[in-house]
Amino acid sequence: MGNEKKFFGYKAAIGAFLIIFANLGACTTLGTFLASLSAYSEHSLGAVGQIGTVNTICNIILSVVAIKALGKLGPKKTMLISILACALHMQFYTFATPGANAQSLIFMYIAGGLASFAITFGTHAVCSALIADWFVEKRAKITGYVLSGAGIGAAAWVFLAGQLFKITDYKNCYRIMSVLVLVLGLFAVFFLIKTPEDLGQKPLGWATDAGSAGNTADVPGVSYKDALKSSTFKFLVLGLLFTSFGGTVFLSYAPSWWQMNGMSATGAANWNAIYLLLAGGLLLVAGTISEKLGTKGFVFYVCVAYVLTFICMVVWPATGGAVYMMVLTVIFGAAAYPVNASIPSFVGTAAFGPREFGQISATLMIAVYIGQATASPIMAAILQTAGGMGLGWKICAIAVAVGMVFLLAALKVSPMKDKK
Template identity: 25%
Template sequence: MNTKKIFYGWWIVAGGVMIMAMLHPLITTCWGLFVKPVTTDMGFTRSAFGICSTIISGVTVFLSPYLGKWLAQKNTRLIHSLCVIGLAASFASFALAQNITHFYISAFFMGAFSCGAVALPISIVITNWFVKKRGLAISIALAGSGFGGAIISPIMANIILNYGWRTSYLVFAGAMLFIALPMVFVMKKCPEDMGLKAYGADQVTTLAQKTTVAKIGLNITLEELKRHNFFWIYLFGMFCLCFVGFGSLSQLAAFLADVHGTAFAAGILSFFLITVTLGKISLGWVYDKFDTKIGTSYICIVFALSIACMLFPESKPLMYVMAFLYGLGICTGTVCPPVITAAMFGPKHYGEIYGYVNRCVYLGASLSVPAIAVIYDKTGSYQMAWLLCIALIILSLMALLYSDIKCRSLTAQRITIENSITQTIS
């Protein structure tokens, strides 16, 4: 009886799912569960506690290019392991905080270690392991954050209610070590380390001949990319897209609760979390099946439509439509940056380039959350904020399509030159 052995890269994807499921919600989705109990107990304002999120994002903005380069060029498993351990220790240290300064110090270290513990190393390793179905593989791994948040949220709420927020920090710090750390040892850096080839590597030459040159990948260094205007336009497009994603998500629950109450908002959020997992996996499939231009156009249009629905919050049925579209569209902040970067610039210098792209992702996150809140405070409504978000999505789409076209053109030029050199030599 012949049994086909499972390609080891899919085990790496599974490990990525578990790491994302355990770590990402504790930094993003479930972080808000600590706001009320911590501020009530400690006696400082929610805005003061909110600065912790800004610090975490700010540190990530600074460190992403360096960690991306180190993870790609040095001992990936060692760096990843140290970052997971450091993240767990930083998370646990919140339980010992006695004043707001202690929270800020813990947030600083949490931001530093989270940069090398969560999505960045996962996307770098998976890019090494997959040529074919790379978008699907990355999106499946990143989708772990959706179901992880859905599982962790009620458990965390129950622990906070019955044992206090300090105990909750300690419990989930231990869970990081118990669940995420072993998965790091599944994440082998390159298929060559196991005597294997990347998934679909044998078909690269054939694909290059049958499809567009963009499928080959540019494989250009970061320093050279910086000399091309389209790269900076690409970074601007990613910044705009992530500004909208992180900023709108931070206010979604409050926006719904203002109009229809907390219970309705909770129901919409649950429906939204279910859709997010479907959205991430489907977006990866779209990028693999078609190309970056079609995939980016699709997701930006869907995302813009979801924000447009928010302009009419009084309609409950429309809010369910919004939640479905938003669950698909919000994947722009997690799936688009790693998948598009790999597709456009190739795997050779991916770690270094994506670390730089990741800086723009978290810069958008750190600026958008207070910006959307300020617009609400000044106007008493989210209408202007949602209109700004729609405008930024349109700008992002234009920027990403333009940079994609220019990147394809540069790739074609390089292939022509290389073919000419080869023919001359032969």
């Protein structure tokens, strides 16, 4: 019992939650200030909106770097880089000046690149790897708690940004929020982010696992190199490409669709906030749901929820904007949110085991970022067709369904299947 009381893993999990809460939440606020950045700098909204393109491209590139950084630097230093980059990216937005000059655009694009360091070095993959170091037992449940920081952080920081924006300009909003990022992030990094090796402890459940021998090679699972060569990995990449595409389209275009069909901007923002809050709450119990349903059941649950979300989006205008249909859309969308946050961690662990979970999970996130990168150009092409955004929702439903098939196929041929 004495050793149990000294177990530091839960504090490390709180630290990881704070890191992802600060990084992803703060980076999500760009949408709140995009119009103000455009108006102040006198650049077109389209030009300023390319911040998102820069960010996505950098996410893909830096995902590879983050994998190596995590292995060489460890989670503490990797997360420290993410926090410093997150605070600095907000400061770069304040360097913009009026006059539609190239310098302002460069500063904003640099900010988008710095945000990528925050996202790749301090969110899903790195935080999940830290939890994998601390927990053999309860891993899915604790991972779900930690990754809920993504949804809760997005809702909280967007709300904070909106409140600050009522009393000051966008530059002061960013300055205030950058200080809050540093306070939360540095506290977590220096006081909570520690590994079992740092403290001479064993992961929770170590004694009941094959890893009790105390050697990494004895931990159950597949090596990183063997995982990359497997058909399971290829199926997972395809599944994540399709599902992350659909999930990103919903996150990016849902408020616009609601406004296109008669909802006010305030109403759309309120429904989106409700969606993010509910999604954050459901992410808290995503690990528990995964344990109850099993990984295959969890994949089926979240993917079907997204398909139902897209069906609701298509049907909603025909109902005259019925509130009950919005309620269903928000509920199904929130239930499906783990597609954007938890699937790489949960499915990656189930498919390959915990042995080199950090590297495998980080690599799988590259597929997620590529899927996200395809959302904007594909939707831009769809919007030029006669079907417009309504057709886009139908294509998203098909994409997520196809992704689900690939994810389930990956689990079916998993090298861990015969070891359980």
